[in-house]
Amino acid sequence: MVKRRLILLVVLTTTLVAFGQQTNPVFVNGFYIIQEKMAFKKGDCIFCNPETMPDRIILDSSKKMIAKKTSNPLGYTYYEWRNKEHTRTYEEIQIPGLKFKQVAYFTDSGSVRPPDKNSLKSGWIFYFRTMPNPKQRYNGLWIAEKVRVELSKQASDSILALHQYLKGKVLPGTEFWTELNFYENGKLASTGTLITGLKEGSLEQKKTPDNQFRIGPWSYYEASGQLNNRETITPIRRVK
Numbered sequence: 001m002v003k004r005r006l007i008l009l010v011v012l013t014t015t016l017v018a019f020g021q022q023t024n025p026v027f028v029n030g031f032y033i034i035q036e037k038m039a040f041k042k043g044d045c046i047f048c049n050p051e052t053m054p055d056r057i058i059l060d061s062s063k064k065m066i067a068k069k070t071s072n073p074l075g076y077t078y079y080e081w082r083n084k085e086h087t088r089t090y091e092e093i094q095i096p097g098l099k100f101k102q103v104a105y106f107t108d109s110g111s112v113r114p115p116d117k118n119s120l121k122s123g124w125i126f127y128f129r130t131m132p133n134p135k136q137r138y139n140g141l142w143i144a145e146k147v148r149v150e151l152s153k154q155a156s157d158s159i160l161a162l163h164q165y166l167k168g169k170v171l172p173g174t175e176f177w178t179e180l181n182f183y184e185n186g187k188l189a190s191t192g193t194l195i196t197g198l199k200e201g202s203l204e205q206k207k208t209p210d211n212q213f214r215i216g217p218w219s220y221y222e223a224s225g226q227l228n229n230r231e232t233i234t235p236i237r238r239v240k
Contacts, residue, residue: 025059025138031066032059034138050078050092057138065138070186072225074098077144077186088142093125098149098178122150128184144182148194151176159193163215165235169198173208187225192218195236212239 025032031046034057046058050069055076058067064086069078075095082089087106094101102125103117126146151159156176160166179194193216197208213236220229 025063030061032063034059050076051094059138063138068186072180072188074180074188074191079143081141093144093147095147095149095180100149124148130184143184143186146182147180148177151178159216163234166198171197171199171205171208173197183223185223187223188221190218190220192216194239213237214239
């Protein structure tokens with residue numbers, strides 16, 4: 001597992017103890033720290049193991065974000081921006097329940113993804129590409145917008161067994177995914193099963209179509225992270 005640094009929210013007393021539910025940056029050991037729902041004490045680790053550290057945002061002395069961790073019900077994402085250009089230097093996205101982990105170091109010679117720190121699971125990550133906001137400088141660049149993890153053949157076969165009408169629509173290039181969609185603050189927006197490349201119509205198709213459908217149980221969350229709604233989608237629902 002990766003031993004890297006992480007993110008937070010706080011308010012100080014005269015004894016340098018920060019209490020939760022606050023969003024004001026607190027200056028500690030040369031950095032500003034924002035941490036939610038947990039107390040931060042003098043001597044606590046600022047940059048620690050992403051797997052065990054609470055959610056945090058860490059700012060440099062000019063209040064520019066240099067690290068961020070956001071947890072969700074299925075895992076977490078963690079980023080660092082530690083150079084003059086303020087581009088990413090480290091990224092870790094983990095979804096343990098799906099056996100998915102992506103760890104990448106961004107260097108002058110390109111990105112490095114150590115095999116021993118990454119799962120073998122197939123997946124795709126899409127990003128928000130927002131520009132820095134001078135009025136809120138700890139808005140970051142390239143935050144995960146969507147993560148897709150490809151389902152195993154066994155899991156895909158189980159979906160086909162539950163939805164017999166799909167069997168005539170499956171093509172060689174059809175793929176089954178678990179999809180996680182995120183808000184720009186890093187909190188989980190929705191998650192469920194997605195199918196791409198299903199056959200449409202009665203005509204013979206020479207290539208897999210570029211379509212997407214939701215199916216089965218889906219969960220939806222508020223931007224605060226609270227569960228908002230659950231539904232079971234049947235038959236399939238096209239994603240526009």
